[in-house]
Amino acid sequence: MGEHGENRRAMLNLIRERQPLSGRQAADGGGMSRSTAKRLIDGLLAEGVVQRVAAPGQPGIRGPRAGNLRLRGDYGWCLGLNVEPERIELCALSLAGDILGLESHPLRDRGSEGTIRQLAEIASASRDGGRSTTQGRGRLLGIGVAIAGLVDARQGFVYDCFPVPGWEEVPLKERLEEKLGAEPGAPILVEDRVRCMAVAEKRYGVARDLDTFLYVDLGSGVGSCFFLDNRIYRGKNGIAGEFGHVPVKENGPQCNCGNKGCLEVMVSTGSLKAAVKSSLESKVYTQLKGGPGQEISLEDIAAAAGQGDKLASLLLFETSELIGIGLADLVSVFDPGAVILAGEVVRGLGPLLVEGVVRAVRLRGIHPITQRTRFLNGSSIPHLGAWGAATMPLEHWFGSGILNV
Ligand SMILES: [Zn+2]
Numbered sequence: 001m002g003e004h005g006e007n008r009r010a011m012l013n014l015i016r017e018r019q020p021l022s023g024r025q026a027a028d029g030g031g032m033s034r035s036t037a038k039r040l041i042d043g044l045l046a047e048g049v050v051q052r053v054a055a056p057g058q059p060g061i062r063g064p065r066a067g068n069l070r071l072r073g074d075y076g077w078c079l080g081l082n083v084e085p086e087r088i089e090l091c092a093l094s095l096a097g098d099i100l101g102l103e104s105h106p107l108r109d110r111g112s113e114g115t116i117r118q119l120a121e122i123a124s125a126s127r128d129g130g131r132s133t134t135q136g137r138g139r140l141l142g143i144g145v146a147i148a149g150l151v152d153a154r155q156g157f158v159y160d161c162f163p164v165p166g167w168e169e170v171p172l173k174e175r176l177e178e179k180l181g182a183e184p185g186a187p188i189l190v191e192d193r194v195r196c197m198a199v200a201e202k203r204y205g206v207a208r209d210l211d212t213f214l215y216v217d218l219g220s221g222v223g224s225c226f227f228l229d230n231r232i233y234r235g236k237n238g239i240a241g242e243f244g245h246v247p248v249k250e251n252g253p254q255c256n257c258g259n260k261g262c263l264e265v266m267v268s269t270g271s272l273k274a275a276v277k278s279s280l281e282s283k284v285y286t287q288l289k290g291g292p293g294q295e296i297s298l299e300d301i302a303a304a305a306g307q308g309d310k311l312a313s314l315l316l317f318e319t320s321e322l323i324g325i326g327l328a329d330l331v332s333v334f335d336p337g338a339v340i341l342a343g344e345v346v347r348g349l350g351p352l353l354v355e356g357v358v359r360a361v362r363l364r365g366i367h368p369i370t371q372r373t374r375f376l377n378g379s380s381i382p383h384l385g386a387w388g389a390a391t392m393p394l395e396h397w398f399g400s401g402i403l404n405v
Contacts, residue, residue, distance in 0.1 A: 007032055009399045011040045012049070016097075016398060020053055020068035041069065049075050049095070071096040076138040078397070079126050080390025081119055082146040082193060082383075083107065085220060088115075090122060091386035092134050093394060095141065097203070101133030102383050111166035112158075119145060120179035127180070140186045142393025145172065146196040146385050148221055152238030154405050156190040159239065162221075162256035189392045189405070194223035194241065195232060196388030197342065197378075202227060202402060203391050205379040206340060214336040215378070216243060218323065219343035222264040226334060231404040244268075246326045263326045267319050269298065269344055276301065279311055286311035298348025305352055319345075320353050324360020331373055332366040342378025 007030070014029050015021065021029070027037035044050040052067035073094045080091040090103040108118055127140050149161030156173020172190045180188070191199075198215035201207040207215070207227070215225045222244030226233040234240055244264030245257045252261020253271075265271060276288060276296050287309045290296045304312035331339065339361075341354055354375065362370045381387065395403050 020070045076141040078390045078393040080144045080386045082385035082389045089386035091390040093390040110164050112170050141397045143188045144389035144392035145190045146193040146389035148193045150239045151192040153191045154238050193385050195225045197384045198225035200384050200388035213338040215340045217343040218345035248322045266322050302349045320356025324357045328361045328364035335369045338374040340376045
């Protein structure tokens with residue numbers, strides 16, 4: 001990117017982050033000469049990326065330099081598709097970051113062929129103007145796809161999606177480009193779902209003001225994303241963050257990755273529910289009651305533990321200990337400053353789990369680090385993955401650098 005490109009990128013990101021702002025503020029904040037700033041702003045206005053809006057106390061926009069600068073919501077939009085175990089979630093996002101539409105489609109086939117076919121169908125229907133929410137919103141600027149698995153976003157390559165068969169070594173970006181056509185102006189970006197959620201938290205949620213943090217998702221799977229100096233840390237092979245496959249129990253149950261006693265096989269939603277079911281079948285004394293067709297929820301376990309039920313309390317204690325053992329290593333090694341705990345296990349088991357995790361991390365980690373580490377709860381937004389998926393092409397378009405691809 002040449003000097004003009006760099007200045008244009010800086011000006012666009014300044015307007016994006018501080019809008020609405022006056023032409024003078026844009027010129028001062030961009031760290032460039034007045035004449036360069038003026039030329040850039042005029043260019044962005046002519047392109048239709050930016051518009052002038054009336055400033056407070058200045059009802060009419062008079063004169064070519066008056067009014068505040070804002071991104072245009074009708075210049076273009078991004079599409080995000082998030083593959084969940086039973087559905088595909090869609091989020092359409094305007095250039096200005098406003099959600100234009102959210103949809104949920106039942107996933108017809110979890111295997112790679114069926115999923116790729118359905119992703120392409122949904123994407124082409126959206127792109128070709130089949131959705132009223134994106135009509136009049138300009139052109140499609142990019143498509144982001146989120147999937148839970150070992151994903152190298154730099155190549156758009158999926159190494160594996162445990163335990164779903166057919167997802168071994170799938171060049172997902174390439175396959176989608178074959179079906180949708182490769183358009184340089186509207187790239188397809190493929191990313192691990194947890195990283196997409198971390199991007200959404202960074203842009204809109206609890207991580208907005210954090211430059212370095214660790215995002216941990218505990219749900220049907222366990223994963224993490226490490227943000228270092230406002231950029232995703234990807235590692236040499238592009239798949240850093242496999243926190244779910246850190247072994248925490250010697251000779252523990254078999255994990256889908258081939259190892260035994262991984263954190264994911266010990267504390268995922270499915271493992272916790274299975275542990276309670278097996279205790280109930282062996283007639284353990286507990287107030288938890290799961291009748292035929294009646295599943296015990298994580299909220300039930302937390303409520304019973306709160307009332308002193310021994311089985312529920314022990315399960316909660318062991319779960320927070322195992323998460324804390326794994327997390328203490330990461331916190332001591334990386335010193336992330338903040339840890340965001342998210343996912344249905346955290347939401348379901350609630351404050352008792354979080355307190356236990358923090359206690360376990362502080363007990364086992366390096367004191368000066370763990371004492372200074374903030375523990376935050378992730379946002380309870382149900383469509384966070386799709387929102388993050390749509391945010392990826394937006395970040396790419398702005399060249400913000402946070403994706404680090
Ligand atoms: Zn594993």
